[in-house]
Amino acid sequence: MRQKIVIGTRSSKLALWQADYVADCLRKKYPGLIVEEKKMTTKGDKILDAPLAKIGGKGLFTKELEAEMLEGGIDLAVHSLKDMPTEVPDGLVITAITKRFDSGDAVVCPKYKTLDALPQGARVGTSSLRRRAQILAVRPDLELIDLRGNVNTRLKKLDDGEYDAIILAVAGLKRLGFGDRITEVLPKSMCLPAVGQGALAIEAREDDKEIRDMLAFLQDDETTRCAAAERAFLETVEGGCQVPVGVYAVPSDGGVEVEAVIASLDGKRRFRDKVKGEWNDAEALGHQLANRLLDAGGIEILHEIGLLLDRK
Numbered sequence: 001m002r003q004k005i006v007i008g009t010r011s012s013k014l015a016l017w018q019a020d021y022v023a024d025c026l027r028k029k030y031p032g033l034i035v036e037e038k039k040m041t042t043k044g045d046k047i048l049d050a051p052l053a054k055i056g057g058k059g060l061f062t063k064e065l066e067a068e069m070l071e072g073g074i075d076l077a078v079h080s081l082k083d084m085p086t087e088v089p090d091g092l093v094i095t096a097i098t099k100r101f102d103s104g105d106a107v108v109c110p111k112y113k114t115l116d117a118l119p120q121g122a123r124v125g126t127s128s129l130r131r132r133a134q135i136l137a138v139r140p141d142l143e144l145i146d147l148r149g150n151v152n153t154r155l156k157k158l159d160d161g162e163y164d165a166i167i168l169a170v171a172g173l174k175r176l177g178f179g180d181r182i183t184e185v186l187p188k189s190m191c192l193p194a195v196g197q198g199a200l201a202i203e204a205r206e207d208d209k210e211i212r213d214m215l216a217f218l219q220d221d222e223t224t225r226c227a228a229a230e231r232a233f234l235e236t237v238e239g240g241c242q243v244p245v246g247v248y249a250v251p252s253d254g255g256v257e258v259e260a261v262i263a264s265l266d267g268k269r270r271f272r273d274k275v276k277g278e279w280n281d282a283e284a285l286g287h288q289l290a291n292r293l294l295d296a297g298g299i300e301i302l303h304e305i306g307l308l309l310d311r312k
């Protein structure tokens with residue numbers, strides 16, 4: 001048993017909440033263990049003036065932490081699973097995925113409350129192509145405007161009157177104590193979440209058996225299986241957080257059901273479908289669903305967006 005563990009984290013309030021959460025779980029489980037946090041800045045934190053989709057690049061929020069872990073400067077990193085690229089660098093693994101409580105997307109709109117109630121042409125802030133496409137599909141009249149920055153900054157921009165409504169992950173808002181600002185949770189029938197949205201990924205060195213054993217208790221098996229299906233879907237459509245795809249896996253009849261969408265940026269074309277199967281086939285189901293949506297026409301959308309270079 002290690003006497004001291006160093007957790008690497010980004011320094012946004014949300015990232016710190018997530019690192020603190022894991023640190024507290026570790027201290028409770030292993031009384032006497034010294035748990036330290038090392039705050040780091042990633043490329044995604046530095047570039048705040050460009051839309052995420054334009055900066056591109058995988059691992060925008062993870063790379064610097066991963067390099068530090070490989071060097072031995074930190075023992076583990078806590079990430080939002082949704083920010084994790086499907087490929088983890090050699091020598092590292094996602095060693096545990098924590099229980100997901102909230103997977104959905106929220107509307108924060110003090111004046112009109114719901115998306116339906118927004119007046120014609122209202123200004124809606126989101127930096128996610130996935131949210132943009134799915135919202136335009138039902139409300140093509142709305143003006144979608146890019147919104148960057150951490151959760152606190154985004155809420156401030158709304159309060160300053162730059163937007164009529166903004167869309168954020170339910171999980172992030174609740175973690176930071178802003179659950180009461182949510183005026184609507186978008187139904188999954190309208191808006192499918194990002195891969196892994198709401199779950200935490202704990203990344204460690206692959207060969208660090210001691211740390212990995214110590215972290216094993218944080219793993220939630222159900223969430224892990226669902227995440228496997230969702231990440232397999234993403235792997236096949238080949239994108240990061242910033243492609244207009246949504247996917248959501250849930251336990252169903254002792255197995256798993258996976259539902260996904262690929263949508264054009266204007267929301268006019270949408271390919272959405274679902275598959276159901278055994279727990280053990282979670283990954284295969286994710287791949288299968290991705291291929292089905294690509295074949296149905298999704299592949300043209302991804303080509304248009306220029307994100308899909310090579311179909312695997």
Ligand SMILES: NCc1[nH]cc(CCC(=O)O)c1CC(=O)O
Binds near residue numbers: 080081151198200
């Ligand atoms: N891309 C930023 C990001 N990464 C994780 C979350 C929220 C927490 C989560 O989904 O687990 C957010 C903010 C948001 O999308 O509103």
